[in-house]
Amino acid sequence: DAGVTQSPTHLIKTRGQQVTLRCSPKSGHDTVSWYQQALGQGPQFIFQYYEEEERQRGNFPDRFSGHQFPNYSSELNVNALLLGDSALYLCASRAPGIQRADTQYFGPGTRLTVL
Amino acid sequence: TQLLEQSPQFLSIQEGENLTVYCNSSSVFSSLQWYRQEPGEGPVLLVTVVTGGEVKKLKRLTFQFGDARKDSSLHITAAQPGDTGLYLCAGEDNAGNMLTFGGGTRLMVKP
Numbered sequence: 519d520a521g522v523t524q525s526p527t528h529l530i531k532t533r534g535q536q537v538t539l540r541c542s543p544k545s546g547h548d549t550v551s552w553y554q555q556a557l558g559q560g561p562q563f564i565f566q567y568y569e570e571e572e573r574q575r576g577n578f579p580d581r582f583s584g585h586q587f588p589n590y591s592s593e594l595n596v597n598a599l600l601l602g603d604s605a606l607y608l609c610a611s612r613a614p615g616i617q618r619a620d621t622q623y624f625g626p627g628t629r630l631t632v633l
Numbered sequence: 634t635q636l637l638e639q640s641p642q643f644l645s646i647q648e649g650e651n652l653t654v655y656c657n658s659s660s661v662f663s664s665l666q667w668y669r670q671e672p673g674e675g676p677v678l679l680v681t682v683v684t685g686g687e688v689k690k691l692k693r694l695t696f697q698f699g700d701a702r703k704d705s706s707l708h709i710t711a712a713q714p715g716d717t718g719l720y721l722c723a724g725e726d727n728a729g730n731m732l733t734f735g736g737g738t739r740l741m742v743k744p
Contacts, residue, residue, distance in 0.1 A: 522675070551731070560639075560721050560734030561676070574730040608675050624675030 520545065522611050522625035530631045531599050539594045539628045543611030549573075550592040551622065552584060553608040561608055567592050596630075604632045636660070637724055639735035647743055649711050654720055654738045657704040662724030665705045666732070667696055670719040712742045 523542045531537050543550050549568045553561035563576035567586035586592045590611075596603055606629050612622040637658045646652055656665070664683045668676035680689050682698035682705060689696045693716075695708040705722055719739050723732040 553732075553734075558737075560637075560723075560737045561732075562734070563731040566730050574728070576731065610675075624677070626674050 522547075522609055522623050524607075524609050524625040524628050526628060527626070528629045528631075530633060532633050533599055533601060535599050535632075536595065536597045537599060537630060539596075539607050539609075539630070541592045541594070541609030541611075541625060543590050543592070543609075544613075544623050546613055547611035547623075548590050548614045549612040549622075550586060550590065551610045551612075552592070552594045553610065553624075554578070555606040555608055555627070556602075557605070564594070599632045601632050604630060606630075637722055637733055637735035639720075639722055639738050641738060642736065643739050643741075645741045645743065646712055648714060650742075652709050652712060652740070654707045654709075654722075654740075655704070656706065656722035656735050658724060659703065660724070661702050662733075663702075663727050664725045665698055665702070666723045666725065667705070667707055668721040668723060670721060670737075676721055709740075712740075714742045714744050716740060717742050 521544050525540045551566040552564040554564055555561040564578050564582055565575040565584055566573045570586045581597045583595045606627040608627045609625045610622045640655050664681050666681045667679045669679055670676040680696045685700045685702045687698045693710045697706050719737045721737045722735045
C-alpha cells in the first residue's frame with residue numbers, strides 16, 4: 519500500500535513564474551492538506567481540501583491556490599513566485615470520517631527553489 | 634493566532650546522555666503531537682497527547698502534556714545516534730483540520 523506520494527521531488531523556478539505541485543493521498547484517504555516548510559523552520563498550514571473544496575486556509579496570499587480531483591488527488595499552484603516561496607512543500611492525507619489530525623500521514627515533500 | 638515555541642532549537646549531545654525538549658504555547662490545543670523528520674522526508678508521527686497531565690512512553694521516549702493543555706515535553710533517555718533528527722511538536726485545532734507546528738528542535742547524538 520503506497521503512502522502519500524508527491525511530485526516532482528525537486529523543482530527550480532525563477533521569480534515571477536508559476537508552479538504546480540501534485541499529491542496523491544494514501545489509499546482510502548479523502549482529505550488532503552498542504553504545508554510549507556521553510557529551511558530550518560516547522561511546517562506552516564496552507565490549506566486543506568475535502569470533497570473537492572477548500573475547507574480551511576492558513577495565512578497565505580491568494581497566489582497560493584489548490585484543487586482536489588474526484589480521485590482525491592490534489593494540486594497546489596503558486597503564481598508570481600517570490601524568492602521567499604523557496605521551501606519544502608508537504609502534503610498530508612487523512613482517512614474518511616476521521617476528524618483527528620493524528621491520523622494524517624505526510625508525504626516526502628517537493629523541494630521548490632526560486633531563483 | 635496560535636503559536637508554539639520549541640526549545641532548544643539545536644541540541645548536540647553524546648550517546649548515552651538524557652535530554653528534554655520543550656514545546657510551549659499561550660493557547661489551548663485539543664491535542665498535541667510530536668513528530669520526527671529526517672532530511673528529505675516528511676514528518677512521521679511519534680505520539681499524540683490529548684488529556685491534560687497525560688504521560689505517554691515510547692521505548693526510551695517519554696511525552697508529557699501540561700495540565701492546562703498548553704505545553705508539552707519530550708524526554709529521551711540514553712540517547713542513541715539513531716535518535717538524530719528534527720523533532721517537531723504540533724497542536725491540533727478543535728476541528729481537527731490544521732496543525733500548528735513549532736519551529737523544531739534539531740538533535741544530533743554523537744557516538
